[in-house]
Structure formats: C-alpha cells, structure tokens
Amino acid sequence: MLPGFNDLCDGETLGKLGHSSYEHSKQLCHVEHVHYFPIDYRVNLVAVLILSRGKCGLSSCTTRYLVGMAVADLLSIFIEVVLVRIRYYYFPGTYLDITPVCSSIAVLVFAATDCSVWFTVMFTFDRFVAICSQKLKTKYCTAKTAIVVLTTTGIVLFLRNIPFFFVFEPEAIINNLPWDCKIKPSYYTEPGWLWYDCIDKIFIPLVPFAFILLVNALTVRHILVANRSRKRLRGHSKGENQSDPEIESRRKSVILLFSISGNFILLWLVYVLDFLYYNIAGTNPTYYTGSLVIFQHVGYLLSSLSSCTNTFIYGVTQTKFREQFKNAVKYPAISLITLINNSRG
Numbered sequence: 001m002l003p004g005f006n007d008l009c010d011g012e013t014l015g016k017l018g019h020s021s022y023e024h025s026k027q028l029c030h031v032e033h034v035h036y037f038p039i040d041y042r043v044n045l046v047a048v049l050i051l052s053r054g055k056c057g058l059s060s061c062t063t064r065y066l067v068g069m070a071v072a073d074l075l076s077i078f079i080e081v082v083l084v085r086i087r088y089y090y091f092p093g094t095y096l097d098i099t100p101v102c103s104s105i106a107v108l109v110f111a112a113t114d115c116s117v118w119f120t121v122m123f124t125f126d127r128f129v130a131i132c133s134q135k136l137k138t139k140y141c142t143a144k145t146a147i148v149v150l151t152t153t154g155i156v157l158f159l160r161n162i163p164f165f166f167v168f169e170p171e172a173i174i175n176n177l178p179w180d181c182k183i184k185p186s187y188y189t190e191p192g193w194l195w196y197d198c199i200d201k202i203f204i205p206l207v208p209f210a211f212i213l214l215v216n217a218l219t220v221r222h223i224l225v226a227n228r229s230r231k232r233l234r235g236h237s238k239g240e241n242q243s244d245p246e247i248e249s250r251r252k253s254v255i256l257l258f259s260i261s262g263n264f265i266l267l268w269l270v271y272v273l274d275f276l277y278y279n280i281a282g283t284n285p286t287y288y289t290g291s292l293v294i295f296q297h298v299g300y301l302l303s304s305l306s307s308c309t310n311t312f313i314y315g316v317t318q319t320k321f322r323e324q325f326k327n328a329v330k331y332p333a334i335s336l337i338t339l340i341n342n343s344r345g
Contacts, residue, residue, distance in 0.1 A: 064146035072115035099178035270299035
C-alpha cells in the first residue's frame with residue numbers, strides 16, 4: 001500500500017495541509033466512518049427524498065435550502081467515506097490512487113465540505129431576511145432565488161478549491177504512472193500558497209461561524225422588539241391568553257432556524273477554539289500532547305458530525321416531516337404485506 005494521500009488516520013500529509021475537511025478526516029478512524037456510513041448515508045438520502053416531495057408544510061424557498069443542505073451533507077459523507085476511507089482500507093492500489101485522480105478526490109472532498117457549511121450560512125441569511133425584512137422577503141425569499149443562490153454558491157466553492165489540485169505531487173512513479181499524493185514542499189514556502197492557505201482557514205470555519213452568530217443575534221433582537229410592539233398594539237382587548245397567529249408562525253420559523261444554526265455553532269465550536277488557540281499562541285498542532293490532543297480530536301469529531309445531524313433536527317422540530325418519515329419507513333413493510341396478500345389471493 002502506498003503512503004501519502006491515503007494515509008489519513010496516521011499520516012501527517014493532509015494534516016499539514018490545514019484544510020478543515022482533511023484535518024478532521026485524518027483524525028477519525030475507520031470504525032467511526034465506515035461502520036456508521038450506512039446509517040448516515042441512508043438517513044440523509046431519506047431526508048432528501050422526503051423534503052423534495054414538498055409535503056412537510058414548509059415554504060418552497062425553505063424546502064430548496066433544506067434539500068440543498070441535505071444533498072451537500074450526503075455528498076460529503078459519500079465522497080469522504082467511499083472514495084477515501086473504504087477505498088483506503090479495502091481497495092488499495094486501484095486507479096483511484098493515481099496522482100491526478102486522488103488530487104481530484106481531494107478537491108471534491110474540500111468542495112463538498114465547503115458546500116455543507118456555506119449552504120447552512122445561506123439558509124440562515126434567508127431566514128433572517130424572511131423574519132426581519134418584509135419588503136425584501138417578497139423579492140429574495142423565493143424558490144427561484146434559492147435555486148440561484150445555491151447553484152452559484154456551489155459553483156464558486158468548487159472553483160475556489162481547484163487550486164488544491166495543484167498542491168499535490170506523486171509519492172512514487174511506478175511503470176511511468178504517478179501514484180498517490182503528497183503535498184509539494186513549495187506549499188509551505190511560496191508566498192502565494194501561504195496566502196491561499198491563510199484565506200482558506202479564514203473561509204472555513206471562521207467567517208461562517210462569525211456570520212451565523214451575528215445574524216442570529218440580529219434575528220433575536222428583531223423578534224424581541226417586534227413581539228413587544230405587537231403585544232402593545234393588540235393591547236388586552238382579546239385577553240392575555242389569546243394566541244397570536246403571527247407570533248406562532250414566527251416561533252415555528254425561529255425554532256427551525258435556531259436548531260440548524262445552533263447545531264452548526266455547537267458542533268464547530270471546539271474546532272474553532274482549537275483553531276484560535278494554535279494561531280494566537282503560535283503553536284504547531286502537530287506537536288500537541290496530552291489534553292490538547294484530546295481537545296483537537298474532539299473538535300474534528302464534532303465538526304464531522306455536522307454532516308449527519310440536520311435530518312434529526314428536522315424530525316424533532318417538524319411534525320409533518322416526522323409523519324413523512326414514518327410513512328417512508330412503513331412503506332416497504334406495507335408493500336411487502338400487500339404483495340404477499342395479493343399472491344395468496
């Protein structure tokens with residue numbers, strides 16, 4: 001088995017690269033990803049199918065964003081587990097280990113991770129506009145705009161990660177074929193690559209993390225002010241216990257927004273704290289020892305979970321999604337029973 005790009009769990013190659021996707025990839029052992037892959041993959045696939053039907057009681061705009069997020073999570077899990085992990089452990093030495101191919105896989109993993117993160121950012125901003133700006137809501141919060149935003153964001157993120165294709169060089173030349181991937185020494189010395197690496201680390205996860213925190217803070221502030229104003233306008237003529245449909249609708253929208261964005265913040269918090277620590281303190285994560293190693297590994301593990309938790313959030317916060325999920329689970333059994341009964345008849 002050739003070392004380098006494939007050596008994710010104990011190799012230092014991709015860990016030195018510093019990109020969020022492979023930093024947590026190299027730390028997660030094959031048990032976590034390969035063994036839990038069937039659950040993660042099926043859950044996200046079911047979420048995509050259910051949300052695509054548009055029967056969850058959500059607006060078409062919200063549905064588009066949730067489908068986009070689920071697809072990004074699905075791709076992130078599939079590419080990282082199937083094309084990297086399973087290939088590394090069970091199918092070493094295949095054509096996927098050729099340098100141009102494994103370099104392309106690296107770009108795909110980076111892009112899928114970026115999409116998973118930034119689609120969450122786009123969804124958070126969309127809900128912020130829907131809640132805080134009624135004038136802009138009618139123009140921006142539409143299904144067409146959501147498709148344009150998701151498509152444009154996906155293309156930009158893919159193009160942004162193309163330079164990583166040129167970061168790698170062959171680990172070995174066998175029969176005139178370049179095999180495996182290792183990072184070029186110039187990546188750590190040339191000013192252009194150093195600037196690109198710095199921008200990449202800021203782009204994921206600092207900017208999304210800070211943006212979601214800011215937007216959620218502004219959303220909470222707007223909701224508190226709007227609720228106080230609405231209660232004053234309504235007065236006490238209809239009684240204190242009378243429900244307000246507008247506030248109730250806003251509450252449901254906020255629960256979904258804060259559940260998804262709050263989940264993102266919590267799962268990336270340890271990773272961000274570790275990132276800030278080794279940049280401010282000027283330490284090298286490669287030389288972590290003791291509790292710092294555990295802290296770093298926990299950060300990578302939690303950030304990787306962000307690709308498979310949104311479906312559970314939908315189930316907890318959305319009644320109609322739970323109903324559709326139950327129907328999807330029951331459908332194979334019901335179809336089988338119906339088929340058996342028809343064959344007997």
